[in-house]
Amino acid sequence: MTRTSLSRFLIEQTRSHQTPAELRFLIEVVARACKMINHQVSKGALGGVLGSMGTENVQGEVQKKLDVLSNEILLEANEWGGHLAGMASEEMDNAYQIPGKYPKGSYLLVFDPLDGSSNIDVNVSVGTIFSVLRCPDRNGEEGDLGEEAFLQAGTEQVAAGYAIYGPQTMLVLTLGNGVKGFTLDSEMGSFILTHDNIRVPETTAEFAINMSNQRHWEAPVKRYVDELLQGQEGPLEKDYNMRWVAAMVADVHRILTRGGIFMYPRDAREPEKPGKLRLMYEANPMSFIIEQAGGVSTNGHQRIMDIQPESLHERVAVFLGSKDEVERITGYHSK
Numbered sequence: 001m002t003r004t005s006l007s008r009f010l011i012e013q014t015r016s017h018q019t020p021a022e023l024r025f026l027i028e029v030v031a032r033a034c035k036m037i038n039h040q041v042s043k044g045a046l047g048g049v050l051g052s053m054g055t056e057n058v059q060g061e062v063q064k065k066l067d068v069l070s071n072e073i074l075l076e077a078n079e080w081g082g083h084l085a086g087m088a089s090e091e092m093d094n095a096y097q098i099p100g101k102y103p104k105g106s107y108l109l110v111f112d113p114l115d116g117s118s119n120i121d122v123n124v125s126v127g128t129i130f131s132v133l134r135c136p137d138r139n140g141e142e143g144d145l146g147e148e149a150f151l152q153a154g155t156e157q158v159a160a161g162y163a164i165y166g167p168q169t170m171l172v173l174t175l176g177n178g179v180k181g182f183t184l185d186s187e188m189g190s191f192i193l194t195h196d197n198i199r200v201p202e203t204t205a206e207f208a209i210n211m212s213n214q215r216h217w218e219a220p221v222k223r224y225v226d227e228l229l230q231g232q233e234g235p236l237e238k239d240y241n242m243r244w245v246a247a248m249v250a251d252v253h254r255i256l257t258r259g260g261i262f263m264y265p266r267d268a269r270e271p272e273k274p275g276k277l278r279l280m281y282e283a284n285p286m287s288f289i290i291e292q293a294g295g296v297s298t299n300g301h302q303r304i305m306d307i308q309p310e311s312l313h314e315r316v317a318v319f320l321g322s323k324d325e326v327e328r329i330t331g332y333h334s335k
């Protein structure tokens with residue numbers, strides 16, 4: 001059986017003029033960093049990587065040792081590539097400019113270095129989410145690459161992907177022409193194409209939401225979940241199953257594999273925030289992947305990828321997955 005590695009796949013993309021060489025190189029470097037993170041994650045207690053750092057990130061969340069380590073791995077791997085102008089991460093207060101005169105590379109990389117970090121210490125799947133944007137053209141002007149350069153709608157993404165560190169380590173990638181899944185062959189040290197054309201089934205009987213927040217939800221979400229729970233006897237006339245891994249990567253990966261709807265609505269716990277998940281690091285890359293796989297992604301009111309970000313660490317409500325279900329709950333928001 002001939003196997004297509006991620007490198008081979010990317011080379012073919014460049015040969016057929018679908019992916020610029022610089023972007024190919026950037027994805028290769030990110031994939032290499034994900035392999036290194038995978039290695040650290042898999043060491044667990046043996047590597048002394050479990051537990052908290054005792055610090056907080058810009059969003060006031062306690063940082064795990066692996067949050068910080070994964071962030072450092074991604075920064076270091078990408079710092080000298082020449083293809084990037086800057087990076088932004090869930091774990092850094094401000095955007096990071098590649099040292100040297102601006103502009104340098106053509107792209108910007110944004111990432112959630114370790115998603116689902118509450119799962120680390122209990123040995124459940126975690127992941128890395130990333131998104132690639134073009135660096136705005138500044139006509140050769142020098143100076144700091146400010147936060148504004150990153151504030152681009154999700155529709156501007158040129159690539160997005162995630163790595164999932166689970167029973168198998170996989171890299172799922174879109175370059176804007178469908179979604180491919182690569183499984184890490186750890187003996188060879190390479191990602192091998194195993195899922196050629198990932199598609200989200202249009203209908204589903206599975207949902208994912210943190211039910212413990214039910215009393216804080218807004219009316220449309222309460223109504224929809226109540227209908228799901230009524231099963232056969234309710235208006236949707238079928239029984240639904242529920243799953244919640246508490247790592248967006250793992251929940252989205254399941255939806256890409258067998259359909260479903262993922263929801264993290266805004267709620268009354270922190271009414272001033274539009275949701276928990278981060279627009280730039282989580283919602284936009286996952287929305288790009290889901291849409292490229294034939295699914296739908298909204299914040300209940302509009303397509304997530306159409307939202308114009310106003311700040312780097314902006315949050316957003318998320319409803320994504322199988323078309324019929326996402327359209328139903330989005331419709332409930334307008335009633």
Ligand SMILES: O=P(O)(O)OC[C@H]1O[C@](O)(COP(=O)(O)O)[C@@H](O)[C@@H]1O
Pocket residue numbers: 061090112114115116117118210246247248249264276
């Ligand atoms: O614990 P909760 O509130 O259910 O939240 C789970 C959500 O939080 C997140 O873990 C946030 O990600 P981080 O671990 O990167 O902060 C999502 O992956 C997941 O969907």
Ligand SMILES: [Mg+2]
Pocket residue numbers: 112114115116248282
């Ligand atoms: Mg996350």
Ligand SMILES: [Mg+2]
Pocket residue numbers: 067090112113114115116117
């Ligand atoms: Mg994270």
